[in-house]
Amino acid sequence: MKYSGAEMKIVVMACLFFPWFASAAQALSPESTAALNFNKCYISQIMSGKEPLSDYTALKPYVTRETISKLKAMDKLDPNEYDVPDIDMFIKAQGYQNDWKNVAVVGSDYDAACIQVYIAYGEKKDHIVIDCMVKEDNTWKLQSVAARDFN
Template identity: 45%
Template sequence: MKKLLLLLLVTSSAMANNTNDPVNQAVAFNKWYVNQINNNNFPITDGKDIDKYVTASTMQKLRRTQDPNYDDVVFYSSDFFLKSQYIGDDWTENVAISSYDWDPVCVNVNITFGKKNPHTVIDCMVNENGEWKVQSVAARDNN
């Protein structure tokens, strides 16, 4: 009985820590991120909270683009994580997994924002130091 109780305690603790689950971590990140942007915060340059959700190498590249001396010709016309130039009025309340797929490179999590006009992106989640983080994002919709 004690072993069963201990097993239940360990299992529930692991389930509460979503950083060990790439799908739940992707949802947690996107809910947090869309709310940040909706509140006129820019997580890439405003603090380090985003670092718990996004790989160090990706953040290094994104922060470099904010440098006034950045001279690379690549410039994104939409938000890197949302793959959109706007946020739908129902996105903050509606962030959901539409599907996911594992491959040798990453766990591809399809995240859908909104219900009125759904918008879906694909987060490539990788394990970095024992925590699942976003490495890159691809647009799935042609908006």
């Protein structure tokens, strides 16, 4: 098939704009965007040597009031008396890999309690958590996190 000059320009323009249209079609939902923003911010804080789990002011824009209240109560528990988790509540791991700065949404699911957003860490996306997102004061916030895989 032979194209005229004008037709060739249309084909070239379509090829140039197709990636833009494809990415626009794959735009994240508001709850997925909120989960992604939280996880990127959270892991960057951990990687820079900070302890964001107990920085309640920094968590407030991303995490529900109820969850922050439960985190505060858990912080007051004596680990010698109570079974306090030894993993980070938001990344569901004791540590992190250097490539975890790569954070991506890999899926979502809806249920009666919340919208579950699947967040993958690392270039291979081999560490995945499930963020339970709910609306609080018209803003999507994190209510809880579950590990996708259990050891």
